[in-house]
Amino acid sequence: xxxxxxxxxxxxxxxxxxxxxxxxxxxxxxxxxxxxxxxxxxxxxxxxxxxxxxxxxxxxxxxxxxxxxxxxxxxxxxxxxxxxxxxxxxxxxxxxxxxxxxxxxxxxxxxxxxxxxxxxxxxxxxxxxxxxxxxxxxxxxxxxxxxxxxxxxxxxxxxxxxxxxxxxxxxxxxxxxxxxxxxxxxxxxxxxxxxxxxxxxxxxxxxxxxxxxxxxxxxxxxxxx
Amino acid sequence: xxxxxxxxxxxxxxxxxxxxxxxxxxxxxxxxxxxxxxxxxxxxxxxxxxxxxxxxxxxxxxxxxxxxxxxxxxxxxxxxxxxxxxxxxxxxxxxxxxxxxxxxxxxxxxxxxxxxxxxxxxxxxxxxxxxxxxxxxxxxxxxxxxxxxxxxxxxxxxxxxxxxxxxxxxxxxxxxxxxxxxxxxxxxxxxxxxxxxxxxxxxxxxxxxxxxxxxxxxxxxxxxxxxxxxxxxxxxxxxxxxxxxxxxxxx
Numbered sequence: 001x002x003x004x005x006x007x008x009x010x011x012x013x014x015x016x017x018x019x020x021x022x023x024x025x026x027x028x029x030x031x032x033x034x035x036x037x038x039x040x041x042x043x044x045x046x047x048x049x050x051x052x053x054x055x056x057x058x059x060x061x062x063x064x065x066x067x068x069x070x071x072x073x074x075x076x077x078x079x080x081x082x083x084x085x086x087x088x089x090x091x092x093x094x095x096x097x098x099x100x101x102x103x104x105x106x107x108x109x110x111x112x113x114x115x116x117x118x119x120x121x122x123x124x125x126x127x128x129x130x131x132x133x134x135x136x137x138x139x140x141x142x143x144x145x146x147x148x149x150x151x152x153x154x155x156x157x158x159x160x161x162x163x164x165x166x167x168x169x170x171x172x173x174x175x176x177x178x179x180x181x182x183x184x185x186x187x188x189x190x191x192x193x194x195x196x197x198x199x200x201x202x203x204x205x206x207x208x209x210x211x212x213x214x215x216x217x218x219x220x221x222x223x224x225x
Numbered sequence: 226x227x228x229x230x231x232x233x234x235x236x237x238x239x240x241x242x243x244x245x246x247x248x249x250x251x252x253x254x255x256x257x258x259x260x261x262x263x264x265x266x267x268x269x270x271x272x273x274x275x276x277x278x279x280x281x282x283x284x285x286x287x288x289x290x291x292x293x294x295x296x297x298x299x300x301x302x303x304x305x306x307x308x309x310x311x312x313x314x315x316x317x318x319x320x321x322x323x324x325x326x327x328x329x330x331x332x333x334x335x336x337x338x339x340x341x342x343x344x345x346x347x348x349x350x351x352x353x354x355x356x357x358x359x360x361x362x363x364x365x366x367x368x369x370x371x372x373x374x375x376x377x378x379x380x381x382x383x384x385x386x387x388x389x390x391x392x393x394x395x396x397x398x399x400x401x402x403x404x405x406x407x408x409x410x411x412x413x414x415x416x417x418x419x420x421x422x423x424x425x426x427x428x429x430x431x432x433x434x435x436x437x438x439x440x441x442x443x444x445x446x447x448x449x450x451x452x453x454x455x456x457x458x459x460x461x462x463x464x465x466x467x468x469x470x471x472x473x474x475x476x
Contacts, residue, residue, distance in 0.1 A: 128319035131279055132333040132384070133309030142335065146323050222323045222364040 011194055014181060019201055022177035025095050025167045029102035030160050036103070037110025040066065042140055044111060045118045052126070052136045069108030074166045077105050078173055098167060098175035106163050113155035117148040150221035157213025161206050168202075178202060227255040227278060227388065227422070232287030234273055234444075247273045249444045251287070255422060255437075257387070260414050262435030262452070263424040264467060270444040271424040275390050278422065279311045280304060291388070309337060312381030312419070316393035318373040320365040326352065326376050327361040333383040344383075351379035355409060371402035378409060382417070389413070391423040395430055407434045428467050432456060440464045 040062065046052050047059040072080075078101045082092045085100040121144055129143045145152070171179025178198045186195025218224060234248040247270045255261045265271045276282035277289060280299065289297045296307050320329050327348050334344035352358050355375040365373055374394060381389055391410065395403040411434055414421050425431055431438050432452060439449040440463055447461035459465045 122319075124315060124317055124319045125321060127281060128313070128315060129332075130281060131308055131311075131313040131390075132336060132380075133305040133307075134336050135305060138336055142332070143321065147321060149323060222325075223366050 007193060007197075011185075011197065015178075015194075015197055015201065018176070018178045018181040018198070019205075021095050022164070022167055022179070023205070025098050025102065025170065025175070025177055026160060026164045029099050029106060029163050029167070030156070032099070032103040033106035033110045033159065033163070034156070036107040038114050040107065040111035041114025041118065042144070044115045045144070046136060046140065052139060066108040066111050069105070070112065072105075074101070074105050075169050075172070077101055078170060078175075082173075093174040094176050097173075098170035098177070102163055102166055102170065105166060106159060109162065110155075110159055113159060114152065117151035117155055118144050120151055121147045150217040150223075153217040153220065154213055157210055157217075160209050160213075164202070164206065164209070226257055226292060227253075227420070228288075228290040229253040229255075229274075229277070230288045230290065232274075232277060232284045232289065234270075234277065234282060235285045238285055247444050248277070248284075251446055253439060253446065253449070255420065257420055258414070258418060259437055260411070260421045260423065260435045262431035262438040263422065263441055264426065264428065264431050264438055265424075265441035265463070266426055266467075269441045271441050272392060274441065275392055275422060275424050278388075278390060279308050279313065281308075309333065309384050310386055310388070312384065312386040312389040314374065314377045314381050314389070314391050314394045316396050318365070318370070318377045318397075320373055320376055320380075322365055324364075325361065326357065326363050326365070326368070329365070329376055330379045330383055332380060337384065347383060348379070351382055352376075354382075355379045369402075370398050371405060374398065374402075374406050375409065378406075378413070382413070382419075386419065388420045388422065391421060393425060394423065396425070396427070403430065404433070410434060426467075428456075440467065 044059065044062055044066070047055040047062065049056065049059070051059075081101045081104060085092045085097055088100050089096040091097050125143055125147060126139060129139050134142065167175065167177055168179025168182065171177055171181070171183050174180070178201060182195050182198040185191040186198065229251055232248060232251040233246070236245045236247055237243040251274060263271045263274060273282050277284050278291075280289070280296065284297060287297070288295055291307070299307055321332065324332070327345065330348035330351055331344040334347060339347075349358070349361060352361055355378055357372060357375050357379070360368065360372065360376075365376070368376065394410075395406050398406060407430065410421055410423070413419050423430070423435065435452045437450065438452050438455050439446050440455070440461055441447070442461070442463040448455060448459065448464045455464060456468065459468055459470065
């Protein structure tokens with residue numbers, strides 16, 4: 001018990017700061033990734049061969065861009081983007097320095113998640129909307145997005161947790177957060193207790209986010225009686 | 226009045242190997258106030274034909290003329306306006322699952338930019354009309370099939386259409402419910418003067434509600450006329466088969 005008190009007296013503030021940094025990094029990155037990823041995912045679905053406005057060339061190019069984004073391992077993207085990150089936020093270090101590569105990496109991921117959610121919407125509903133004279137844009141924001149909402153929320157929980165994992169890697173190039181602490185204390189200084197503490201915090205946070213996503217998706221889904 | 230002239234529809238017309246003629250040289254005239262039945266087996270082309278009326282399907286050749294206006298080549302805003310003037314209901318109801326009953330009915334009015342107060346007033350009237358006045362705040366999943374189709378009918382009427390298309394509207398319903406839905410469609414036809422085009426594979430449905438029918442087989446109209454006449458003196462083999470006169474239907 002005393003050992004635990006001593007541990008928190010020594011590392012409590014550090015871990016609290018790391019946890020906060022990780023949450024901020026992940027949350028801000030998720031928001032920006034969705035700001036970019038939703039329009040991309042919508043465009044992929046709408047311009048697909050069986051979509052509302054088929055456009056083969058545009059759809060292909062979009063697909064390539066998304067795939068390229070998805071195929072570069074995050075740890076490499078992180079380093080490759082350093083000049084770009086400096087250009088955008090003025091530094092490649094700390095929380096702001098981590099957010100840029102996280103957003104670049106997560107946006108194509110989000111685009112695919114959104115695409116998948118929209119494809120789950122029953123094609124009959126799209127046809128019904130067309131039969132009432134809905135425009136493409138009206139179908140997107142009055143049918144596709146609202147009908148896919150529960151699925152989009154589940155996707156957002158998965159995205160959040162994925163970015164959460166990536167954010168730990170950002171720690172390796174000075175990104176801050178729990179990943180940074182785990183590397184500096186756990187790996188470089190062999191302080192296993194700090195390492196274990198970060199793992200416990202990460203596991204608890206992931207569980208909380210997953211549960212929040214599941215519960216809100218279920219509550220919002222009007223298909224449940 | 227709906228006039229369909231020499232209408233053909235070929236899928237994959239540009240690829241001879243995959244080309245499929247769904248409709249061949251269809252001529253039909255549907256008068257105002259008709260309840261017009263298009264009868265045929267699945268795959269006969271009736272779904273495609275009804276979708277050519279609101280141009281959810283584009284005819285490969287031929288014309289579609291509605292109230293004297295050739296609509297075949299409409300595009301953009303004019304096409305959307307045409308569709309808004311034609312109500313449609315579906316076999317599986319196609320209600321928006323995440324919208325309440327009320328907001329399903331207001332959907333076509335939202336598209337048109339009608340004010341919230343006005344469209345909700347209209348939706349409540351329509352829900353009364355279809356006998357679901359108490360269900361405005363329910364969600365589709367909470368309703369029976371018959372109730373869902375009533376909501377779909379209210380939704381199709383929101384824009385005060387002069388024409389309503391019914392795509393196998395009772396095929397997913399039991400006999401009793403089918404009867405109730407057909408009665409509702411009949412009263413809509415008689416009291417609101419809405420022209421109804423109904424496609425079905427069921428002679429019983431056509432007999433119950435249609436004043437005129439056309440029988441479609443292999444993408445061609447094989448017989449057309451007053452319902453009573455067609456049923457009393459069927460000429461085409463397919464009509465006789467559908468009526469069960471000649472036993473098994475030849476595939």
